[in-house]
Amino acid sequence: AQKITQTQPGMFVQEKEAVTLDCTYDTSDQSYGLFWYKQPSSGEMIFLIYQGSYDEQNATEGRYSLNFQKARKSANLVISASQLGDSAMYFCAMREDLTGGGNKLTFGTGTQLKVEL
Amino acid sequence: DVKVTQSSRYLVKRTGEKVFLECVQDMDHENMFWYRQDPGLGLRLIYFSYDVKMKEKGDIPEGYSVSREKKERFSLILESASTNQTSMYLCASRPTGRYNYGYTFGSGTRLTVV
Numbered sequence: 622a623q624k625i626t627q628t629q630p631g632m633f634v635q636e637k638e639a640v641t642l643d644c645t646y647d648t649s650d651q652s653y654g655l656f657w658y659k660q661p662s663s664g665e666m667i668f669l670i671y672q673g674s675y676d677e678q679n680a681t682e683g684r685y686s687l688n689f690q691k692a693r694k695s696a697n698l699v700i701s702a703s704q705l706g707d708s709a710m711y712f713c714a715m716r717e718d719l720t721g722g723g724n725k726l727t728f729g730t731g732t733q734l735k736v737e738l
Numbered sequence: 739d740v741k742v743t744q745s746s747r748y749l750v751k752r753t754g755e756k757v758f759l760e761c762v763q764d765m766d767h768e769n770m771f772w773y774r775q776d777p778g779l780g781l782r783l784i785y786f787s788y789d790v791k792m793k794e795k796g797d798i799p800e801g802y803s804v805s806r807e808k809k810e811r812f813s814l815i816l817e818s819a820s821t822n823q824t825s826m827y828l829c830a831s832r833p834t835g836r837y838n839y840g841y842t843f844g845s846g847t848r849l850t851v852v
Contacts, residue, residue: 627780630778656840656841658840664826664845664846665843665845665846666828666830666841666843668840668841668842671839671840712780712781714781719788719794723768723769723786723787723788723789723792723794723834724769724788724832724834725771725783725786725794725796726771726783726830726841727783727797728773728780728781728782729780730778730779730780731780
């Protein structure tokens, strides 16, 4: 079964600093996708960034980048120039493509990030 | 703007009641999902569906069932609610084949079973 591990339950970062949120995964599939989501205190789930298992370049979206190390099975999220609005819960997730059709997303337990002045 | 709508934001039910949580998407997505979110456990998949009338068990299906009679609607049913089903329930949808497409989530239903 697929498994996502986020070992940092909580993180603090100073405003304007960069922060790395860790994510490791376990799968025997060759084709998979990795996602990061942000969940502010309002509860909505906001899609941030995606990395496909065959993508050779690390994904970037604005201040978000994904440090993808396939051999180590890690997909860390890097947030540059942190802002107070980045304070939220962050989830790493992996998409599994199913042989019978369809797909499903398995989530880690999340990292609570707090940005301080 | 594309949307996944969950019928209730907050719900309080009694133990033993049959509970229906409704989810509707307007994006013509084939795949729909029900998750529950609990502190320290992240999101766990209850059931999913990749086509009308199709349903697949997720990681924690016990005590739940689902219905998908139309493409846009995916219902989660608690046959006999119990206090350990008190949780936040999130519905999501996604199209088939677009691998870099994020799952779109509803705003969640916080269910309390008393």
